[in-house]
């Protein structure tokens with residue numbers, strides 16, 4: 096098992112990629128703390144993990160609320176691994192972008208992630224080991240219509256990943272990111288619709304299909320675990336080849 100005797104905090108773990116990551120990490124022996132707003136979803140995943148013999152608990156928290164972020168950081172102060180997966184992705188054309196959604200995107204994806212990561216990184220550095228993996232998107236690597244603000248929030252996280260990886264290099268803490276391509280989660284089906292996803296699968300990805308949450312989780316596991324002990328500061332595209340098309 097890759098993560099025995101490790102504790103991991105995974106945000107947005109009640110659904111989609113975060114849920115798949117929490118289940119995979121628990122199977123690899125980690126004690127998992129799941130965070131998100133919907134306690135019922137988190138509780139269901141905790142029960143699923145426990146039914147398999149794993150160890151998990153949850154903290155209900157809204158990362159767009161700084162008081163909740165501080166409370167979450169305190170409750171998870173001793174974690175060895177942080178997976179910043181929580182995020183929202185309301186797409187909008189430039190003409191239709193509202194100030195409310197602009198602020199909500201930055202408050203959730205960037206400010207919440209920043210002020211959760213900052214104290215946990217410092218605690219990991221003080222202990223001399225740790226791994227942070229942040230989930231970004233290929234929309235911060237490639238131009239994508241209607242994803243300007245969303246892609247901008249994730250580009251900020253990619254930049255923070257590089258900056259933190261250098262600031263904390265030498266402390267035993269590594270900081271990386273995974274940039275998923277289109278991955279079939281309920282949330283993405285809601286935003287894009289089944290038909291557009293199928294079209295994307297046929298024409299968008301050289302590999303000829305869209306991703307599964309478990310495939311993103313495997314990449315997160317690689318970067319979180321000591322298997323990637325010489326890797327820091329990277330943003331790994333897990334996208335069926337989408338970003339290789341140039």
Ligand SMILES: NC(=O)c1ccc[n+]([C@@H]2O[C@H](COP(=O)([O-])OP(=O)(O)OC[C@H]3O[C@@H](n4cnc5c(N)ncnc54)[C@H](OP(=O)(O)O)[C@@H]3O)[C@@H](O)[C@H]2O)c1
Nearest residue numbers: 107110111112131132133157158181182232277278280282
């Ligand atoms: N699926 C894809 O194709 C794809 C592609 C590229 C990147 N991503 C990224 O992958 C991550 C997971 O996406 P997903 O597809 O798995 O969608 P998802 O199921 O909606 O996952 C997002 C998670 O974030 C949590 N969350 C949202 N706002 C939050 C807040 N204010 N505070 C705490 N938790 C919050 C949600 O839980 P609650 O609602 O319970 O809070 C949810 O569990 C996101 O960061 C997304 O940008 C996804």
